[in-house]
Amino acid sequence: MKDKIFKSFLFAAALFILLLLAAIVYALVSRSGETFQTYGFWGFVTNSEWDPRSATEEYGALSFIMGTLYTAFLALVLCVPFSFSVALFNGEYFKGKKIAGVVRSVVDLLAGIPSIVYGLWGFYTVRPILIDLGVSVQGFGIILSALVLAIMIIPYASSLSGEFLSMISNNLKEAAYSLGATRLEVVKHVSLPNAASGIVASYILALGRALGETMAVTMLIGNTNRIPGGLRDTGNTMASVIANQFGEADGLKLSALIAIGLLLFIITALINLIAKLVMKKLSHA
Amino acid sequence: MNQNISISYKSRKAKDKTLFMLVCLCSAIAMVPLFFIVWDVISKGYKNFNFRLFTEVTPSSMDALMATTNGEPIPGGIINGITGSLLIVGLAILFAVPLGLFIGIYLSNNRGKRFARLVSYLTDLLQGMPSIVIGIIAYAWVVKPLGGYSALAGSVALAIMMLPMIVRSTEETLKMLPPAYKEAGLALGASYTNVVFRILLPSGFGGIFTGILLAISRVMGETAPLMLTALGATVVNWKIMEPTSAIPLLIWDFYNDPNLVDLIWSSSLLLLIVIFLLNWIAKIVARKWNV
Amino acid sequence: MERINTPTAQNAVLQLKDVSVSYSPGKYAVKKVNADIFPHTITAIMGPSGCGKSTLLRAINRMHGLYANIQTTGEIILKGKNVLAMDPMVVRRMAGMVFQQPNPFPTMSIYDNVLAGYTLNGIRLNRNEKDEIVEQSLKSVSLWEEVKDVMNKRGSFLSGGQQQRLCIARTLALKPEVLLMDEPTSALDPISTNKIEELLLELKQQYTIIIVTHNMSQAARISDNSMFMYLGELVEHGNTTQMFTKPKHKRTEEYLTGVFG
Numbered sequence: 001m002k003d004k005i006f007k008s009f010l011f012a013a014a015l016f017i018l019l020l021l022a023a024i025v026y027a028l029v030s031r032s033g034e035t036f037q038t039y040g041f042w043g044f045v046t047n048s049e050w051d052p053r054s055a056t057e058e059y060g061a062l063s064f065i066m067g068t069l070y071t072a073f074l075a076l077v078l079c080v081p082f083s084f085s086v087a088l089f090n091g092e093y094f095k096g097k098k099i100a101g102v103v104r105s106v107v108d109l110l111a112g113i114p115s116i117v118y119g120l121w122g123f124y125t126v127r128p129i130l131i132d133l134g135v136s137v138q139g140f141g142i143i144l145s146a147l148v149l150a151i152m153i154i155p156y157a158s159s160l161s162g163e164f165l166s167m168i169s170n171n172l173k174e175a176a177y178s179l180g181a182t183r184l185e186v187v188k189h190v191s192l193p194n195a196a197s198g199i200v201a202s203y204i205l206a207l208g209r210a211l212g213e214t215m216a217v218t219m220l221i222g223n224t225n226r227i228p229g230g231l232r233d234t235g236n237t238m239a240s241v242i243a244n245q246f247g248e249a250d251g252l253k254l255s256a257l258i259a260i261g262l263l264l265f266i267i268t269a270l271i272n273l274i275a276k277l278v279m280k281k282l283s284h285a
Numbered sequence: 286m287n288q289n290i291s292i293s294y295k296s297r298k299a300k301d302k303t304l305f306m307l308v309c310l311c312s313a314i315a316m317v318p319l320f321f322i323v324w325d326v327i328s329k330g331y332k333n334f335n336f337r338l339f340t341e342v343t344p345s346s347m348d349a350l351m352a353t354t355n356g357e358p359i360p361g362g363i364i365n366g367i368t369g370s371l372l373i374v375g376l377a378i379l380f381a382v383p384l385g386l387f388i389g390i391y392l393s394n395n396r397g398k399r400f401a402r403l404v405s406y407l408t409d410l411l412q413g414m415p416s417i418v419i420g421i422i423a424y425a426w427v428v429k430p431l432g433g434y435s436a437l438a439g440s441v442a443l444a445i446m447m448l449p450m451i452v453r454s455t456e457e458t459l460k461m462l463p464p465a466y467k468e469a470g471l472a473l474g475a476s477y478t479n480v481v482f483r484i485l486l487p488s489g490f491g492g493i494f495t496g497i498l499l500a501i502s503r504v505m506g507e508t509a510p511l512m513l514t515a516l517g518a519t520v521v522n523w524k525i526m527e528p529t530s531a532i533p534l535l536i537w538d539f540y541n542d543p544n545l546v547d548l549i550w551s552s553s554l555l556l557l558i559v560i561f562l563l564n565w566i567a568k569i570v571a572r573k574w575n576v
Numbered sequence: 577m578e579r580i581n582t583p584t585a586q587n588a589v590l591q592l593k594d595v596s597v598s599y600s601p602g603k604y605a606v607k608k609v610n611a612d613i614f615p616h617t618i619t620a621i622m623g624p625s626g627c628g629k630s631t632l633l634r635a636i637n638r639m640h641g642l643y644a645n646i647q648t649t650g651e652i653i654l655k656g657k658n659v660l661a662m663d664p665m666v667v668r669r670m671a672g673m674v675f676q677q678p679n680p681f682p683t684m685s686i687y688d689n690v691l692a693g694y695t696l697n698g699i700r701l702n703r704n705e706k707d708e709i710v711e712q713s714l715k716s717v718s719l720w721e722e723v724k725d726v727m728n729k730r731g732s733f734l735s736g737g738q739q740q741r742l743c744i745a746r747t748l749a750l751k752p753e754v755l756l757m758d759e760p761t762s763a764l765d766p767i768s769t770n771k772i773e774e775l776l777l778e779l780k781q782q783y784t785i786i787i788v789t790h791n792m793s794q795a796a797r798i799s800d801n802s803m804f805m806y807l808g809e810l811v812e813h814g815n816t817t818q819m820f821t822k823p824k825h826k827r828t829e830e831y832l833t834g835v836f837g
Contacts, residue, residue: 003477010394013387014404017452020445021407027425028418085311093308105568106316112560113322114506115416116533117553120540121322151318158315175679175743177642179750180669181696182301189696193683205413212415214509219540239417243509246421261421265414272413276406294665297698 024265032259034252035059044259050225052245052253059256061263066227067235068264070142071217072210074231075149076157076203082150083157083206087199090158091165092191093183104159111155119219122148127220140222141234148220149210157206164198165191201275208271212264214239238264326557330550338362338551343519343535349544359547365521366535366552369436372523373515373531374505376440381447382497388448389455389493390481396460405456412449419445420510428514436522436529439515443507447500454496458489491574495567502563506556508533532556588612588653589784590636590754595650597631597640605631607808608650613754613801618776618785620799620816622792624831628808629788633756636786637671638664655753669697672752676759678739680731680746687727689742690714693750713745717775737768741775748783755779757787761794773798792832796820804828 035044039060047060086107094100126147127139135143168191176186192199222234223244236244238260246257337360344352344361352359388404395401423442428434466488470480486493511517516528517538536552539545590613597606606628613619621629631640636654640646641664652659659667680689690710694701701709710727714720719741723734731742740760747755757776761769776785776798789795795802795816802816804827812819812828823829 006478006481010387010391013384014391014395014400016384017388017404017407017411017448020448021410023426024414024422027422031421031425082311082315085308086315088308089312093305103312103316106319109561109564110319112502112564113319114508114533114556114560116506116508116536116540117322117326117557120536120549120553121318121325123540125321125325154315169679171675171677171679172681174639174642174673175675175681175746176692176696178637178639178668178673178675179693179696179746180665182297182665184301184304185297185696185698187304189692190681190683194681196683208413212413212417214415214417215537218509239415239509242417242421243512246424246513258421258425261418265418268413268415268418269410272410276409293698294663297665 028258028262028265032255032262034255035259038252044256045263048227050241057252059253061238061256061260063225063227064236064238064241064260065263067142067221068211068237068239070228070231070235071146071149071221071237072207074142074146075153075210076207078146078150079153079157079206080203083154083161083203086154086158087162087165088187089162091162092187095166104162107155107158110151113152115152115213115215116219118148118152119216122216122220136232136234138222138234140220142221142228142231145217145220145237146231148216149213152213152216153206153209156209157203160202160205161195161199164195164202167198168194197278197281201278204271204275204278208268208275211237211271212239212268214243218243323557326550326553330552330554333358333547333551334554335551338364338555339367340364342521343530343538343548344545345519346542346544349542349547353544353547359545361548363532363535363548363552363555365518366530366532367555368521368523369515369518369530369534370505370532372436372525372529373439373443373511374501376436376525377443377447377504378497378501380440380444381451381500385448385451385497385500386455386486386493388452390459390485392452392456393459408449408452411445412453416442416446416507417509417513420513423510423514431526433526434514434516434528435526436515437525439511439529439531440525442510442514443504446504446507446510450500450503451493451496454499455489455493458492458496459485461492462488491570494574495571498563498567498570502560502567505560505563506533508537512537532559587614589615589655590786591651591653592632592636593651593653595632595635595648595652597628597635597649598647599645601647604808606635606805609805609810611803611810611813613784613786615784616780616782617800618780618787618798619801619803620795621786621788621803621805622790622795622831623805623811625790627805629803629805630758631808632805633758633786633788634673636754636756637673638667639673669693669750670753672747672750672755674740674744674747674755674757674760677763678736678743680734680739680742682730682732684731685728686723686731686734686742689731690745690749692746709749713749714742716748716779717741717745718771719745735768737764737771740764740768740772744772744775744779748779752783754784754786757785759788759790762790769794804831806831 039047045061048062049058049060050063051058086103090100090104122144127144130136130144131139172190173186176190217237218240221236221240223236223240224234225236228235242257242261249257339362341362342365343363344359349359392401392405419442423438427438427441462485466484467480470484511531511534515531515534517530517534518528522529532552532555536549539549592609592611595606595609596604598604609632621633623629634640635648636652638659640648648660654670681692684692687710690713691706711720714723719738722738731739734742761772773794779785799816801814802819803813804811806827812823812825819828820832823832
């Protein structure tokens, strides 16, 4: 009897997650309804105009979608050489060694630093460097945010892909070595192909992190409501525009910001799904 | 072995060595930012890292300006943020930990079932959700209906963020326990409930507790969702229905107020110390109660 | 036995001189082993588990070089050259190895698996050369007929015995001087085991084979010479028939009669 109650209680708890997600979707959809009714889904997504002045009020998400894609993908590209190296360092070259543990702990700590502290560091330390280098006059913009974002996602990209690399069996690697291969050749022909889906999935998840990152980007991207003209330009991401303008928003503007939140939710959900599918392919191989 | 092959051996070896050195170099570079950030925060923050930080509330912009023009250090501290963080995170723990534990137990005991797989997938989805979106949710659920910003709204947001982390660590830990534990308990005639509470949870304590600590450290520094929910306050507040500050919220305020800039670094230093301490304790717990 | 040459040290293809292997300073897994291996023979290394037989085998193609803490001393002369003084990459191509667990590369097709040695070593071949090597190697392990129509399937789709023969083909494709086999049939069923044993007797015509086995009857069935190792030492080395009928050492006799093992 007691067991039955307890088990149904556990089931109820699990059911709660389902309800939670449903309620999240409902809240986002219902509170952004006004925007989509006014502009239509595509009208909102493809419009780059963001004008809160009451006389000419008009809201479109394209500028922020583009800003998000620019920063996130640049960050992903910038993070690859480093996260990939860390993954190889921990999962292949120094697998199981003390030094790998040290590197892993240090990189894990990077994941622990709050976004706002990254923002401060980017603002006070990295930005002046970019100004000195002549990247832009103010330093703010896509490059600065992507640079800091890249550092922020290194732990996410490296820990998972390192794990997949370390799961490659010694048996397989020894087979390659016994044929006279160098370590590079083993990595290239055995480790990487065998861990490929896992590594790809970990970079997709890292991209998801970069897309949704808020505070650091808000502090560094320059907050201009238009499509960035290039990497040196300033802009706004979907997350940063919400953080910046939510406090003073009401009416249609609030609904438009929540609509952007809904878009962001959809994008990250899709990213998650893709990563899942890629990993599933791995388990079938 | 002819000449050609021995030359190719040389170049293959050179490439091999180059990759190794690149990997070491890039790994080293990847670690540099951590030290820079920590150094930055310590070197700029230690001056204002004093007793007052823990005892006084945030000064007004005006007081700070007066102090700086007189060449004095900025008066005040961040006690309102410290208590606020304690209140909001504490409430979030109350919401997220029991729920997360139960869902984790459910998932570890119903592996492979369709519903469990769905729940597991949704947990991942929740974990990947941007914090700002969670802020919007808590705003829509709590702030709007109750007509105002509050510590409660902030803690709902943080609880949603903690939940998937706790579910995952609970599930993973219980999965790693040998099935014999459970079977031995059941074979002795213990009820399932007793097996869970007397055998599984105690033996998985290390992993589960580590997961909870890491979840706490992760939400401790969250700023964006709190901006939309708890808003901030200049006084110490223990009422859950009132706007409340938190350490990261104060850092954001200081960042935006040129007169209070000096307090940024000491507050960040405190935040980092708390987070690293939690991480460190989590590591020790994980090592001590290793299953 | 149809041995052509009389076994003298001069025509040994492989000579082990005072070979010792240690996993940590002062602790030897293999102690001062001396042995000559002659061409076109099968030598079986036997002994209870932990006696160092696999360790000795892996010393020959420098597998220990992959792990920093393992030290190999003495001399291992392969075709007149000390492999311990050579580049491990060269040694490993000269001494092919087959492992206990069949380990075809799961991301490569059967075809690519046979050619893996060439791919891994960065040797470029044209289509005809590739086809020829693949056909020849697969024929030499009697796998050609079974897989010639599924060349592009992954090696992991084959049965365990087929996988192991594929791994042997992959090793033979590089034309090694000796073939080292580390309990190659211990993960296989009796029928597959039988096939591999027959294969080894055929391969003996062209190759020199050293096989580590925990299976005494296997050693008796296929080997010309046997080595019995105990606690890292080579207790006895000689003609298999002689060793099985009239062992010189008490330890060998005890092992062969099942007193321990």
